[in-house]
Amino acid sequence: MTATLNLLKQPWVWAWVGALGVWGATAAFTGGQGAGEVLRAALTFGAFYVIVALGQMFVVTLGPGNVDLSIPACMTLAGTVAMKTMAGAAAMIPVGLLIALGIGLVVGTVNYALIRLLRIPPIIATLSSSFIYQSAAIWWNRGLRVKPPAALADFTTAKIAGVPVIALCVAVLAVAGHVLLTRTLYGRGVVAIGQNPRAAHLAGVGVERIRAATYILSATLAGLCGYLLAGFSGGAALNMGEEYLLSSIAVVVIGGTSVAGGFANVPGLWGAALFLFLLVTMLNTFGAGAGVRMVLTGLIIIGVIVAASGTRRRT
Amino acid sequence: MADDATPVVRLDGVEKSFGAVHALTGVTLALAPGQCLGLVGHNGAGKSTLMNVLSGNLAPDAGRIEVGGTDLTRGYAPHVALAHGVRCVYQEGSLCPNLTVAENARISHKAISGPGWRRRARALIGGRLDEIFPGHGISSDDIVGDLSIARRQMVEIARAFAETDTPARVVILDEPTSSLDSVAAGKLLAHVRRHVEGGGACVLISHLLGEILDTADRIAVMRDGGVVALDAATAFDRGKLVAAMGSVAEAAPRETAQTAAIRDHAPVVVEASPPGPDSLALTAHRGEVVGLAGLSGQGQTELLVQIFDHRPGTVVDGEVAMVAGDRQSDGVFPLWSIAENIAIGSLRQFLSGPLLDHGRARAFAEEWRGRIGIRTPDIGNPILSLSGGNQQKALFARALGSTAAIIAMDDPMRGVDVGTKQEVYAMIRAETAKGRTFLWYTTEMDELVHCDHVYVFREGAIVADLARAEMTEERVLHASFREDA
DSSP states (O other): OHHHHHHHHSTTHHHHHHHHHHHHHHHHHHTTTTHHHHHHHHHHHHHHHHHHHHHHHHHHHTOTTOOOTTHHHHHHHHHHHHHHHHTTOGGGHHHHHHHHHHHHHHHHHHHHHHHHHSOOOHHHHHHHHHHHHHHHHHHHHTTOOOOOOHHHHHHHHOEETTEEHHHHHHHHHHHHHHHHHHHSHHHHHHHHHHHOHHHHHHTTOOHHHHHHHHHHHHHHHHHHHHHHHHHHTTSOOTTTTTTHHHHHHHHHHHTTOOTTSSOOOSHHHHHHHHHHHHHHHHHHHTTOOHHHHHHHHHHHHHHHHHHHHHHHHHO | OOSSSOOSEEEEEEEEEETTEEEEEEEEEEEOTTEEEEEEOOTTSSHHHHHHHHTTSSOOSEEEEEETTEEOOTTOOHHHHHHTTEEEEOSSOOOOTTSBHHHHHHHHOTTOOSTTHHHHHHHHHHHHHHHHSTTOOOOTTSBGGGSOHHHHHHHHHHHHHOOSSSOOOEEEEESTTTTSOHHHHHHHHHHHHHHHHTTOEEEEEOSOHHHHHHHOSEEEEEETTEEEEEEEGGGOOHHHHHHHHOOOOOSOOOOHHHHHHHHHHSOEEEEEOOSSTTOOOEEEETTOEEEEEESTTSSHHHHHHHHHTTOTTOEEOSOEEEEOSSIIIIIOOTTSBHHHHHHGGGGGGGEETTEEOHHHHHHHHHHHHHHHTOOOSOTTSBGGGSOHHHHHHHHHHHHHTSOOSEEEEESTTTTOOHHHHHHHHHHHHHHHHTTOEEEEEOSOHHHHTTOSEEEEEETTEEEEEEEGGGOOHHHHHHHHSOTTO
16 A cells, blocks of 8 residues: 555656556557557657657756757757768668767767857757757758668567567666666766755766766767667658657656756656657547647646646655 | 834834744834934844844734834735835845836835826936935936946935935935945935934944944844844943954863964865955864854855865865855755755765665765754655754765865854754864864854864955964954954
8 A cells, every 4th residue: 555655656657657548548449459559659669759858857857947959950960970871781880870879979069068168058059059960960961861771770670579679778778877867976966966056066066077978968869869760760851850859858747857957767758758659649549630639639748747746746 | 312202113022033043032122213223233143134024024923013103013014114114225235237227216116107207216316316425426327237336225225215205214224335435335324314313213234333333323232133232322332332242152162272283283284365355365274173254245155165166276185075054055955855965975985886875875874863963753854854953964964974174164053053053063173183174164253262263254355364362252353344444
């Protein structure tokens, strides 16, 4: 009984409740038909959400005003350059990966430099720099879509015992993220800064080092996501990152991480990512029109966030 | 002197507490028309709190407020105070920086309205400025944010004395001269005298004892939230005021001979000077308790942070840990437990490989709960479940539990009860014996006797360097105030 109560107090539980709820509703509507297929699709697309949301979570946790809006552009640039470099050659797959990660590293460094050296608020710095990254992506291959190496495409769509391999890999990544958040000096520092940056500095936390590392981590994960997504969807498209701007933030918030900073959790990211995908699937299955779908999406997200924040305040 | 006329303001048994801190403990005070009341006392004695009650910004927990013979205690608020002619010039300033001088005048003078209000507001504030500070050089159309701090203060003062539909019956001046130069201050004090001679009343708060003695008719001395002396100004002199403001220490300090020995033999671990002009340098030897004294906000905190950051130009031999005094903004992590708040200062100690061992961190916090007596049933409770004093103990535990050889304390005893203070003093002694060095900024005179060496700060500079043997309360106070005071 107390175990159940304690579980209900966990901030991430509502995202999972929501995900299970909408999946159940979908399955009930179709009489159980295709429920497995829907879940597999959710695991695959959810995995991409989780990769970027993990980085965004650390950034948001740094406190008010911290957000990385350059994630979509960074994904596009990393995907585009990596695909063109590999030019479909299987032997180039590791090189492509390194290039994608390297681009993330550079993007994160540039973002932090704008924030730190030019004292631009993060929201403006990452938004304006993303125009530059997006333009760089356009300039790099003139909008041509280069196919990924077949082996990479196979990897991103492979399944083991019916479970998408990419979801398993991202589950491992999420565990690493959880350990990073809760069991390292870096993670504790991020949470401390998000609560009170001045107190964190006076308690001996290396505030600026940690902020730099966080923006670089976020962009590097975006680079990784761009690489994998381009492999999954048959090449890098210039608008491939578009939907990840808002969804990276939505997944973080629905997952129970505080928008005001200083409080984060990783399990909620997976719950929220599945919830977001399954919600849209459910409304499609119900045959709702586009307008109704968007209204309901908005209302349901608000409901989950209110439920989650309500429990947090009472604890 | 005040008893024959109906007092224009009467405070009766006013009490105010902030959590565990009793800011006002039953203050009774009357102010007669045609009188200037001087109010003096140490920082934290309750002067500003009392004036905030009188101007309606703080509701008292108990007591009565009468203005002009009417009991206004219920529903007393800033607009009620203004309507009854109670005006206040705040220490922090209360002008809107994005508006012009005239527009700011309009805000507190609601009677200026309708077409042509701007012209009338200009005339009102301009006229008062000319009267109080001739040659002020301020245009009524200047944006307040563009003015120097002294000119902003002049506008603030002129606005408080300006009269439209309600007369300025009582004008409260909270440290009005601290941002004015001596010429402007002289003009203001002359105007205060003119105001009271015309039948108005004034309350003047100042740390410059000379101007209080010269300007006030009566003087009230506050200490620990109460009025400890109240008499005609002629009954006081500088020495008597200082004596009334201070208090005698109880705990036994370290022997003088012993402290001198530290200076002679122990190596220097800190050397730093504040950026103020003509400042002396601060030196701390290993195992020494060095006091940073003076009025609050004279650059003590800034110097501690400078040392904490190992900024260029400072010599700091060893790690520094900080005990914050302003808990909310500098110390507490509000979303964390007591244990997490204590452990954050020592996380490196709990690393096993690259990962933190939460069990060891918890045991460490548990040990410190016992050592410093944090009153809580569970160290895993949120830090905000503690009273202010106990939160402060957690901050002490954070610093003392760290490996730092130098502990910087930023006026850390706010809200800490007497018993705990004595325990902390004893703990500081024990730690110095182990070779730790303490830099202790305090605004409480009683605590300076626990220091081996004291540096007095004034206006961002160190102005006095007193060894334990030559440190007296009077010398510290004298150094704290400007010579022309």
